[in-house]
Amino acid sequence: MELLGNNGKDRSSLKSLRVGFIGPGKMAKAILHGLTLDPEKKWLSNGVWVAGRSQRSLDLFVKGFDKESFQLTLDNSELVKNTELVFLCVKPFQAEAVLEQIKSLAEDKMIISVVAGLSLKKIKQIIPRCLVVRTMPNLACQIGKGIIPFALEKEDAQPNKGIMDLVHFILSPLGYPLPISEELMPAVTALTGCGPAYVCMLLIALIEKAKAYGFSEVQASQLIEDMAFGTVLLLKEMNKSPYTLLSEVKTPGGITEAAVQFLVRRGWEDILIEAIETANKKAEELESHL
Ligand SMILES: NC(=O)C1=CN([C@@H]2O[C@H](COP(=O)(O)OP(=O)(O)OC[C@H]3O[C@@H](n4cnc5c(N)ncnc54)[C@H](O)[C@@H]3O)[C@@H](O)[C@H]2O)C=CC1
Ligand SMILES: O=C(O)[C@@H]1CCC=N1
Numbered sequence: 652m653e654l655l656g657n658n659g660k661d662r663s664s665l666k667s668l669r670v671g672f673i674g675p676g677k678m679a680k681a682i683l684h685g686l687t688l689d690p691e692k693k694w695l696s697n698g699v700w701v702a703g704r705s706q707r708s709l710d711l712f713v714k715g716f717d718k719e720s721f722q723l724t725l726d727n728s729e730l731v732k733n734t735e736l737v738f739l740c741v742k743p744f745q746a747e748a749v750l751e752q753i754k755s756l757a758e759d760k761m762i763i764s765v766v767a768g769l770s771l772k773k774i775k776q777i778i779p780r781c782l783v784v785r786t787m788p789n790l791a792c793q794i795g796k797g798i799i800p801f802a803l804e805k806e807d808a809q810p811n812k813g814i815m816d817l818v819h820f821i822l823s824p825l826g827y828p829l830p831i832s833e834e835l836m837p838a839v840t841a842l843t844g845c846g847p848a849y850v851c852m853l854l855i856a857l858i859e860k861a862k863a864y865g866f867s868e869v870q871a872s873q874l875i876e877d878m879a880f881g882t883v884l885l886l887k888e889m890n891k892s893p894y895t896l897l898s899e900v901k902t903p904g905g906i907t908e909a910a911v912q913f914l915v916r917r918g919w920e921d922i923l924i925e926a927i928e929t930a931n932k933k934a935e936e937l938e939s940h941l
Contacts, residue, residue, distance in 0.1 A: 668693075671700035671734035673727050673749055674741035675712035678765050681793035682738055683716075685825035688795045694821075698722055702730040731756040736821070739764040743937055750777040757781050763821070767840055768937030771804050771833060784818050787836055787844045788825065797826035798843045802833035837938065841930035849923070854879060 670686070672679040679701070686694045700722045703709045709723040724730055731737060731753040739762055741749055746766045750757075758780040765786050774783045786801040799822050803814060815830060822828040831839060854875050861871035886896060901907040914920075 667697060668736055669697045669700065669734040670694050670736045670738070671702065671730040672712075672738045672740055673702045673730060673753075674739065674745070675701050675703040675708050676740060676742075677790065678788065678792075679738060679740035680712060681790045681797070682740070682765070682788065682825060683712075685792040685795055685797065687716075689824035694824075695720055700724065700730045700734050702727045727752050728756055731760065734760070736761045736763065739766055739769075741766065743768045743941055747773075747777070747941065750774060754778045763818075767844065768837075768934060768941050770938055770941070771802060773941055775804065782814065785833060785836065786822070787839045789843055789847055791847065792825040795824055795826055798839075798846075799825055799828045800831045800835070800839040800843065801828055802831055802836060837931045837934035840934040841927045845930050849926070850879070 672683065683699070698720055701709055701712055702724050703712065704725065706723075706725065709725075713721045713723065722730075722733065727749055737753075737757065737760060739746065739749065743766050746764070746769050754777050757778045761782045761784070762774065762778070763784045763786060764774060765788055767787065769785070771783055771785050774781070774785075784801055784803060786799055788797045788799045791797040792799065801818055801822065803811070803818065818830075819828050857875040857878075858871045861874055862868060866874065882896070885891065886893060897911075901911055
């Protein structure tokens with residue numbers, strides 16, 4: 652595959668790589684923002700192609716960016732014709748139709764799919780001669796802090812090392828790329844793909860309670876968001892585990908312990924675990940239907 656120059660080891664060919672996004676939605680925008688964080692700006696210098704279903708969605712997508720850097724199209728095939736690296740960012744049930752549309756033009760190109768439930772096998776069934784990467788990022792890609800588990804096809808038992816390095820190289824401006832085996836995709840979908848939603852639910856509950864105690868909306872948001880931010884930063888900067896920090900906050904016989912014991916009695920952890928299992932099951936079901 653020419654684009655990969657010597658199995659991904661030759662990076663000089665990447666300088667001229669043209670990137671495209673099919674599906675100008677939330678995830679594509681997060682990835683685009685993430686790519687702009689790359690210090691060499693290598694991905695955007697050749698012009699970025701974006702394909703969508705309506706001109707309005709395309710215009711909204713590039714709002715806030717330098718429009719000159721983009722080629723917008725309503726034709727997915729035109730995008731694939733003009734790019735070497737395609738981020739597939741449509742909803743799961745839209746993906747197969749898109750792959751069928753682009754299949755004759757996508758041979759020998761690289762497709763990075765973020766589509767939940769869409770297997771490597773399914774993509775290769777439709778486009779046998781493309782290089783495909785299956786990922787499950789989260790929206791923190793937008794600020795270069797995403798977790799990006801990815802799976803590659805395996806030649807024999809192991810994925811090709813050169814390709815693995817290349818994928819790291821492409822995805823690293825978005826955060827933390829993590830190679831995993833494809834069987835774990837439903838699990839990471841349930842944990843880190845959906846994860847920002849669980850964190851937001853916790854924050855919303857606390858913000859609502861702060862408002863009920865009489866804090867203004869602005870104060871309540873600041874109190875809770877900064878508390879959460881400080882907590883995670885403390886874990887990271889002091890290399891502390893959540894288990895340790897929990898025991899440090901929880902004075903024996905004290906106030907935190909009263910709240911923690913209540914949560915344990917009410918099965919808070921079990922509820923969360925069941926929610927993750929529900930998401931995992933849903934991701935597996937999606938995979939069997941796509
Ligand atoms: N939102 C999230 O946090 C995450 C989403 N994903 C995956 O990313 C994918 C996209 O999700 P979102 O960005 O949230 O959805 P979205 O609805 O914001 O974006 C999908 C976009 O695809 C466009 N589209 C639909 N059919 C099309 C077609 N035939 N050709 C071109 N464009 C078409 C839609 O108009 C829309 O702009 C999904 O498959 C989802 O599983 C993965 C990880 C996290
Ligand atoms: O809710 C969803 O289906 C997608 C997958 C992970 C996050 N959003």
